[in-house]
Amino acid sequence: MDRLLEVRDLRVCYRKGTEPPTHVVDNASFDLAAGETLGIIGESGCGKTSLALALLGLLPRGGFVQCGEVRFKGTNLIELHEADLQRVRGAEISFVHQDAGLALNPVLRVGDQIAEVLIAHRRISFRQASGEARKILAQIGFAGHEQIDRAFPHQLSGGQKQRVAIAQAIACGPALVIADEPVTALDALVQVEIITLLKTLQQHFHLALILITHTPAVLVPIAHRIMVMYAGRIVEQGLAPEVLQAPLHPYTQGLLDSGLDLLPQESPAGPLSSIPGEPPNLAALPAGCAFAPRCSDRMEVCQTREPVESHSGKSRIVRCIKYE
Numbered sequence: 001m002d003r004l005l006e007v008r009d010l011r012v013c014y015r016k017g018t019e020p021p022t023h024v025v026d027n028a029s030f031d032l033a034a035g036e037t038l039g040i041i042g043e044s045g046c047g048k049t050s051l052a053l054a055l056l057g058l059l060p061r062g063g064f065v066q067c068g069e070v071r072f073k074g075t076n077l078i079e080l081h082e083a084d085l086q087r088v089r090g091a092e093i094s095f096v097h098q099d100a101g102l103a104l105n106p107v108l109r110v111g112d113q114i115a116e117v118l119i120a121h122r123r124i125s126f127r128q129a130s131g132e133a134r135k136i137l138a139q140i141g142f143a144g145h146e147q148i149d150r151a152f153p154h155q156l157s158g159g160q161k162q163r164v165a166i167a168q169a170i171a172c173g174p175a176l177v178i179a180d181e182p183v184t185a186l187d188a189l190v191q192v193e194i195i196t197l198l199k200t201l202q203q204h205f206h207l208a209l210i211l212i213t214h215t216p217a218v219l220v221p222i223a224h225r226i227m228v229m230y231a232g233r234i235v236e237q238g239l240a241p242e243v244l245q246a247p248l249h250p251y252t253q254g255l256l257d258s259g260l261d262l263l264p265q266e267s268p269a270g271p272l273s274s275i276p277g278e279p280p281n282l283a284a285l286p287a288g289c290a291f292a293p294r295c296s297d298r299m300e301v302c303q304t305r306e307p308v309e310s311h312s313g314k315s316r317i318v319r320c321i322k323y324e
Contacts, residue, residue: 010068
Protein backbone atom coordinates (compact mmCIF):
# COMPACT_ATOMS: atom_id res chain seq x y z
CA MET A 1 0.00 0.00 0.00
CA ASP A 2 1.26 3.46 -0.95
CA ARG A 3 1.13 5.15 2.45
CA LEU A 4 0.54 8.87 2.10
CA LEU A 5 -0.09 9.53 5.81
CA GLU A 6 1.19 7.54 8.78
CA VAL A 7 0.06 8.48 12.30
CA ARG A 8 1.75 6.71 15.19
CA ASP A 9 0.94 6.88 18.91
CA LEU A 10 -0.42 10.43 18.66
CA ARG A 11 -1.43 11.97 21.98
CA VAL A 12 -3.20 15.34 21.97
CA CYS A 13 -3.72 17.29 25.19
CA TYR A 14 -5.31 20.51 26.40
CA ARG A 15 -4.03 22.43 29.37
CA LYS A 16 -6.00 25.05 31.29
CA GLY A 17 -4.00 27.23 33.67
CA THR A 18 -2.04 25.19 36.19
CA GLU A 19 -4.31 22.14 35.93
CA PRO A 20 -2.84 18.85 34.67
CA PRO A 21 -3.25 18.35 30.90
CA THR A 22 -6.32 16.48 29.68
CA HIS A 23 -5.73 13.81 27.05
CA VAL A 24 -8.31 14.29 24.31
CA VAL A 25 -6.64 11.92 21.84
CA ASP A 26 -4.66 9.02 23.30
CA ASN A 27 -2.23 6.82 21.36
CA ALA A 28 -3.95 7.16 17.98
CA SER A 29 -2.33 5.18 15.16
CA PHE A 30 -3.56 4.73 11.59
CA ASP A 31 -2.45 4.88 7.95
CA LEU A 32 -3.97 6.50 4.89
CA ALA A 33 -3.11 5.54 1.32
CA ALA A 34 -3.10 7.89 -1.66
CA GLY A 35 -6.59 8.09 -3.12
CA GLU A 36 -8.19 6.42 -0.09
CA THR A 37 -11.13 7.73 1.96
CA LEU A 38 -11.05 7.23 5.73
CA GLY A 39 -14.24 7.94 7.68
CA ILE A 40 -13.96 8.89 11.36
CA ILE A 41 -17.13 8.57 13.45
CA GLY A 42 -18.08 9.07 17.09
CA GLU A 43 -20.12 11.25 19.43
CA SER A 44 -19.33 14.89 20.10
CA GLY A 45 -16.32 15.27 22.36
CA CYS A 46 -14.71 11.95 21.41
CA GLY A 47 -11.61 13.63 19.95
CA LYS A 48 -12.35 13.53 16.20
CA THR A 49 -11.80 17.22 15.50
CA SER A 50 -8.82 17.52 17.85
CA LEU A 51 -7.18 14.64 16.01
CA ALA A 52 -7.79 16.32 12.64
CA LEU A 53 -6.52 19.72 13.80
CA ALA A 54 -3.42 18.15 15.34
CA LEU A 55 -2.42 16.67 11.99
CA LEU A 56 -1.88 20.18 10.63
CA GLY A 57 -0.74 21.97 13.78
CA LEU A 58 -4.02 23.90 14.03
CA LEU A 59 -4.95 23.14 17.63
CA PRO A 60 -6.47 26.11 19.49
CA ARG A 61 -4.85 27.85 22.43
CA GLY A 62 -4.04 25.40 25.20
CA GLY A 63 -3.88 22.41 22.84
CA PHE A 64 -0.64 20.61 22.06
CA VAL A 65 0.73 17.31 20.81
CA GLN A 66 2.38 15.58 23.75
CA CYS A 67 3.93 12.76 21.75
CA GLY A 68 3.65 10.76 18.55
CA GLU A 69 4.36 11.15 14.85
CA VAL A 70 2.38 12.43 11.87
CA ARG A 71 4.32 11.43 8.75
CA PHE A 72 3.08 12.89 5.46
CA LYS A 73 5.01 11.66 2.44
CA GLY A 74 7.69 10.54 4.88
CA THR A 75 8.07 13.91 6.67
CA ASN A 76 7.06 14.19 10.33
CA LEU A 77 4.76 17.23 10.40
CA ILE A 78 5.03 17.46 14.20
CA GLU A 79 8.69 18.46 13.87
CA LEU A 80 8.16 21.18 11.24
CA HIS A 81 8.42 24.87 12.08
CA GLU A 82 5.33 27.03 11.50
CA ALA A 83 6.72 28.51 8.26
CA ASP A 84 7.22 25.03 6.82
CA LEU A 85 3.75 23.93 7.94
CA GLN A 86 2.22 26.93 6.18
CA ARG A 87 3.69 25.68 2.92
CA VAL A 88 1.97 22.33 3.48
CA ARG A 89 -1.44 23.69 4.53
CA GLY A 90 -3.64 24.44 1.54
CA ALA A 91 -1.06 23.25 -0.98
CA GLU A 92 -0.60 19.59 -0.01
CA ILE A 93 -3.15 19.11 2.78
CA SER A 94 -6.38 21.10 2.90
CA PHE A 95 -9.01 21.46 5.61
CA VAL A 96 -12.77 21.89 5.11
CA HIS A 97 -14.39 23.20 8.28
CA GLN A 98 -17.83 22.25 9.55
CA ASP A 99 -19.29 25.76 9.28
CA ALA A 100 -18.28 27.34 5.99
CA GLY A 101 -20.14 30.49 7.01
CA LEU A 102 -17.59 31.08 9.74
CA ALA A 103 -14.62 29.88 7.71
CA LEU A 104 -15.23 32.31 4.85
CA ASN A 105 -14.36 36.00 5.13
CA PRO A 106 -17.67 37.94 5.12
CA VAL A 107 -16.21 41.07 3.48
CA LEU A 108 -14.43 39.44 0.54
CA ARG A 109 -16.03 38.16 -2.64
CA VAL A 110 -16.02 34.40 -3.05
CA GLY A 111 -13.77 34.37 -6.10
CA ASP A 112 -11.19 36.55 -4.36
CA GLN A 113 -11.05 34.16 -1.41
CA ILE A 114 -10.26 31.23 -3.71
CA ALA A 115 -7.74 33.37 -5.58
CA GLU A 116 -5.98 34.16 -2.28
CA VAL A 117 -5.20 30.47 -1.80
CA LEU A 118 -3.71 30.21 -5.29
CA ILE A 119 -1.62 33.37 -4.89
CA ALA A 120 -0.25 32.22 -1.53
CA HIS A 121 1.02 28.91 -2.85
CA ARG A 122 1.64 29.38 -6.56
CA ARG A 123 2.93 32.96 -6.57
CA ILE A 124 0.82 33.87 -9.62
CA SER A 125 -0.78 37.21 -10.44
CA PHE A 126 -4.20 38.20 -9.13
CA ARG A 127 -5.58 38.16 -12.68
CA GLN A 128 -4.35 34.62 -13.28
CA ALA A 129 -5.64 33.48 -9.89
CA SER A 130 -9.08 35.01 -10.52
CA GLY A 131 -9.36 33.13 -13.81
CA GLU A 132 -8.39 29.89 -12.09
CA ALA A 133 -10.93 30.54 -9.33
CA ARG A 134 -13.78 30.80 -11.85
CA LYS A 135 -12.69 27.52 -13.47
CA ILE A 136 -12.66 25.80 -10.07
CA LEU A 137 -16.15 27.09 -9.25
CA ALA A 138 -17.41 25.64 -12.54
CA GLN A 139 -15.60 22.39 -11.80
CA ILE A 140 -17.43 21.83 -8.51
CA GLY A 141 -20.85 22.21 -10.10
CA PHE A 142 -21.85 25.89 -9.97
CA ALA A 143 -23.96 26.49 -13.09
CA GLY A 144 -23.76 30.27 -12.67
CA HIS A 145 -20.16 30.29 -11.55
CA GLU A 146 -19.52 33.83 -12.80
CA GLN A 147 -22.25 35.19 -10.51
CA ILE A 148 -21.02 33.09 -7.61
CA ASP A 149 -17.50 34.36 -8.21
CA ARG A 150 -18.57 37.96 -7.49
CA ALA A 151 -20.93 37.13 -4.62
CA PHE A 152 -20.26 37.70 -0.93
CA PRO A 153 -20.73 34.75 1.48
CA HIS A 154 -23.93 36.18 3.00
CA GLN A 155 -25.56 36.04 -0.45
CA LEU A 156 -25.10 32.26 -0.67
CA SER A 157 -27.03 29.35 0.84
CA GLY A 158 -25.42 26.96 3.29
CA GLY A 159 -24.82 24.37 0.59
CA GLN A 160 -23.31 26.95 -1.75
CA LYS A 161 -20.94 28.18 0.97
CA GLN A 162 -19.83 24.63 1.66
CA ARG A 163 -19.12 24.15 -2.05
CA VAL A 164 -17.00 27.32 -2.00
CA ALA A 165 -15.07 25.97 1.00
CA ILE A 166 -14.45 22.75 -0.93
CA ALA A 167 -13.31 24.83 -3.95
CA GLN A 168 -10.74 26.53 -1.71
CA ALA A 169 -9.60 23.15 -0.45
CA ILE A 170 -8.93 21.66 -3.90
CA ALA A 171 -7.61 24.87 -5.53
CA CYS A 172 -3.93 23.94 -5.32
CA GLY A 173 -4.37 20.24 -6.05
CA PRO A 174 -3.60 18.82 -2.60
CA ALA A 175 -2.90 15.14 -2.02
CA LEU A 176 -5.09 15.05 1.12
CA VAL A 177 -8.32 16.83 2.10
CA ILE A 178 -9.61 16.69 5.68
CA ALA A 179 -13.34 17.44 5.89
CA ASP A 180 -14.63 18.00 9.43
CA GLU A 181 -18.40 17.43 9.60
CA PRO A 182 -18.94 19.05 6.17
CA VAL A 183 -22.67 18.19 5.98
CA THR A 184 -23.86 18.55 9.58
CA ALA A 185 -25.57 21.94 9.24
CA LEU A 186 -27.17 21.17 5.85
CA ASP A 187 -30.57 19.76 4.94
CA ALA A 188 -30.90 16.14 3.83
CA LEU A 189 -30.84 16.69 0.06
CA VAL A 190 -27.86 19.03 0.20
CA GLN A 191 -26.00 16.55 2.41
CA VAL A 192 -26.29 13.94 -0.32
CA GLU A 193 -25.14 16.47 -2.94
CA ILE A 194 -22.04 17.44 -0.94
CA ILE A 195 -21.06 13.81 -0.29
CA THR A 196 -21.54 13.05 -4.00
CA LEU A 197 -19.36 16.05 -4.88
CA LEU A 198 -16.60 14.93 -2.52
CA LYS A 199 -16.68 11.44 -4.00
CA THR A 200 -16.50 12.81 -7.55
CA LEU A 201 -13.56 15.08 -6.70
CA GLN A 202 -11.82 12.28 -4.79
CA GLN A 203 -12.01 10.00 -7.81
CA HIS A 204 -11.17 12.67 -10.40
CA PHE A 205 -8.12 14.04 -8.60
CA HIS A 206 -7.14 10.79 -6.83
CA LEU A 207 -7.42 12.62 -3.51
CA ALA A 208 -6.93 11.02 -0.14
CA LEU A 209 -9.84 12.10 2.04
CA ILE A 210 -10.44 12.06 5.79
CA LEU A 211 -14.16 12.56 6.38
CA ILE A 212 -15.31 13.22 9.96
CA THR A 213 -18.99 12.74 10.76
CA HIS A 214 -21.54 11.84 13.41
CA THR A 215 -23.53 9.84 10.89
CA PRO A 216 -22.07 6.55 9.65
CA ALA A 217 -24.55 6.41 6.75
CA VAL A 218 -22.93 9.32 4.92
CA LEU A 219 -19.79 7.20 4.68
CA VAL A 220 -21.53 4.32 2.87
CA PRO A 221 -21.06 5.68 -0.69
CA ILE A 222 -17.58 7.10 -0.18
CA ALA A 223 -15.48 5.53 2.60
CA HIS A 224 -12.99 2.74 2.03
CA ARG A 225 -12.20 2.35 5.72
CA ILE A 226 -13.84 3.52 8.95
CA MET A 227 -12.32 4.46 12.29
CA VAL A 228 -14.53 4.73 15.40
CA MET A 229 -13.47 6.97 18.30
CA TYR A 230 -14.66 7.02 21.89
CA ALA A 231 -13.25 9.08 24.79
CA GLY A 232 -10.14 9.99 22.80
CA ARG A 233 -9.36 6.39 21.83
CA ILE A 234 -9.70 4.58 18.52
CA VAL A 235 -11.93 1.66 19.51
CA GLU A 236 -12.45 0.07 16.10
CA GLN A 237 -10.93 0.22 12.62
CA GLY A 238 -11.71 -1.73 9.49
CA LEU A 239 -12.99 -1.77 5.95
CA ALA A 240 -16.20 0.26 5.68
CA PRO A 241 -18.55 -2.61 4.73
CA GLU A 242 -17.22 -4.76 7.58
CA VAL A 243 -17.57 -2.07 10.23
CA LEU A 244 -21.03 -0.95 9.10
CA GLN A 245 -22.48 -4.40 8.51
CA ALA A 246 -20.75 -6.39 11.26
CA PRO A 247 -19.48 -4.04 13.99
CA LEU A 248 -17.32 -5.63 16.66
CA HIS A 249 -17.14 -3.01 19.41
CA PRO A 250 -20.32 -2.53 21.51
CA TYR A 251 -20.02 1.23 21.03
CA THR A 252 -20.02 0.92 17.23
CA GLN A 253 -23.03 -1.34 17.47
CA GLY A 254 -24.73 1.21 19.71
CA LEU A 255 -24.14 4.00 17.18
CA LEU A 256 -25.71 1.97 14.41
CA ASP A 257 -28.64 0.84 16.55
CA SER A 258 -29.34 4.46 17.53
CA GLY A 259 -30.46 5.30 14.02
CA LEU A 260 -27.20 6.84 12.95
CA ASP A 261 -27.07 4.24 10.20
CA LEU A 262 -30.02 5.86 8.44
CA LEU A 263 -29.32 7.70 5.22
CA PRO A 264 -30.06 11.46 5.46
CA GLN A 265 -33.24 11.18 3.40
CA GLU A 266 -34.57 8.13 5.24
CA SER A 267 -36.98 7.95 8.17
CA PRO A 268 -36.80 5.34 10.93
CA ALA A 269 -39.17 2.39 10.57
CA GLY A 270 -39.83 2.32 14.33
CA PRO A 271 -38.62 3.67 17.67
CA LEU A 272 -34.89 4.30 17.85
CA SER A 273 -32.74 2.75 20.54
CA SER A 274 -30.16 4.78 22.43
CA ILE A 275 -26.86 4.28 24.19
CA PRO A 276 -27.53 4.68 27.92
CA GLY A 277 -25.62 7.18 30.00
CA GLU A 278 -23.40 10.03 28.88
CA PRO A 279 -19.92 10.21 27.33
CA PRO A 280 -17.27 10.39 30.07
CA ASN A 281 -15.44 13.50 31.23
CA LEU A 282 -12.05 13.22 29.52
CA ALA A 283 -10.42 14.92 32.51
CA ALA A 284 -11.73 12.21 34.85
CA LEU A 285 -12.02 8.95 32.93
CA PRO A 286 -13.26 5.92 34.87
CA ALA A 287 -10.89 3.09 35.70
CA GLY A 288 -10.75 0.32 33.17
CA CYS A 289 -12.64 0.65 29.89
CA ALA A 290 -14.05 4.14 29.34
CA PHE A 291 -17.16 2.69 27.70
CA ALA A 292 -17.84 0.13 30.45
CA PRO A 293 -20.40 2.26 32.39
CA ARG A 294 -22.58 2.41 29.24
CA CYS A 295 -21.89 -1.06 27.84
CA SER A 296 -24.48 -3.85 28.00
CA ASP A 297 -21.74 -6.45 27.42
CA ARG A 298 -19.47 -5.30 30.24
CA MET A 299 -17.75 -7.83 32.49
CA GLU A 300 -16.25 -7.30 35.91
CA VAL A 301 -12.76 -7.03 34.45
CA CYS A 302 -13.90 -4.17 32.17
CA GLN A 303 -14.21 -1.90 35.19
CA THR A 304 -10.65 -2.46 36.36
CA ARG A 305 -8.47 -3.06 33.29
CA GLU A 306 -8.15 -0.92 30.19
CA PRO A 307 -8.56 -2.94 26.96
CA VAL A 308 -5.75 -3.28 24.44
CA GLU A 309 -5.97 -3.53 20.67
CA SER A 310 -6.90 -6.89 19.19
CA HIS A 311 -6.65 -7.84 15.52
CA SER A 312 -9.47 -9.67 13.77
CA GLY A 313 -8.36 -10.77 10.33
CA LYS A 314 -6.12 -8.64 8.12
CA SER A 315 -8.04 -5.38 8.32
CA ARG A 316 -9.95 -5.27 11.61
CA ILE A 317 -8.67 -3.73 14.83
CA VAL A 318 -10.85 -3.50 17.93
CA ARG A 319 -10.15 -2.28 21.47
CA CYS A 320 -12.42 -4.45 23.64
CA ILE A 321 -11.58 -6.98 26.33
CA LYS A 322 -13.99 -9.61 24.99
CA TYR A 323 -11.87 -9.92 21.83
CA GLU A 324 -8.50 -10.18 23.57
